[in-house]
Amino acid sequence: MKGPEDVLLIVDVQNDFMPGGALAVPRGDEIVPLVNRLAAGFEHVVLTQDWHPRDHISFAANHDGRQPFETIELPYGEQVLWPVHCVQGQPGAALHPRLEAGHARLVIRKGYRRTIDSYSAFVEADRHSPTGLAGYLRELEVKRVWCCGLATDYCVAWSALDARAAGFDVVLIEDACRAIDLNGSLERALQQLQDAGVVRMNAEQALA
Numbered sequence: 001m002k003g004p005e006d007v008l009l010i011v012d013v014q015n016d017f018m019p020g021g022a023l024a025v026p027r028g029d030e031i032v033p034l035v036n037r038l039a040a041g042f043e044h045v046v047l048t049q050d051w052h053p054r055d056h057i058s059f060a061a062n063h064d065g066r067q068p069f070e071t072i073e074l075p076y077g078e079q080v081l082w083p084v085h086c087v088q089g090q091p092g093a094a095l096h097p098r099l100e101a102g103h104a105r106l107v108i109r110k111g112y113r114r115t116i117d118s119y120s121a122f123v124e125a126d127r128h129s130p131t132g133l134a135g136y137l138r139e140l141e142v143k144r145v146w147c148c149g150l151a152t153d154y155c156v157a158w159s160a161l162d163a164r165a166a167g168f169d170v171v172l173i174e175d176a177c178r179a180i181d182l183n184g185s186l187e188r189a190l191q192q193l194q195d196a197g198v199v200r201m202n203a204e205q206a207l208a
Ligand code: VGL
Pocket: 012, 017, 050, 082, 119, 150, 151, 152, 153, 154, 155, 156
């Protein structure tokens, strides 16, 4: 059992990211049993939920003539336009019904501001606005952040990179993640994670 210095960060295991959902991550549902085994091995679990208002700036439908997966320039940089997903309080934003993480202590909701997206659980896409998670983990003297969930190349990768930037040791539990893989995004993300010193493991190793 992992103790107080370790936290399992379960990123965006939500209905809209599952096959059949609004922004389906291929085979996203396959990770749920593994995430459940991991959660049982951690005393301290934190969840994230992508949590957008209906008029969110990341939705292609909110930009005339734009299609999902195109990109636009926003004041904070390039933004991928997504299908409408994870709308606050809607069934698509709910956690997967077979996720077993009832002992999770904190749920970080992100992307709730209309004009700023947030892939990361730590800092919004303006790279400036904190979610409060780093301060919470520091105050509880957490040393290591173990990351799993969806999607490897977006919310999991950005969260892992920001956890490193905040000074934590970080492990990516690769087989407990699935990727969107848009225009080479997975390869790019894995390279950035490696450069940042994020350790890659599988769930077996993580639970050993
Ligand atoms: C995510 C795209 C848009 C994710 C969230 O959870 O990786 N990706 N919103």
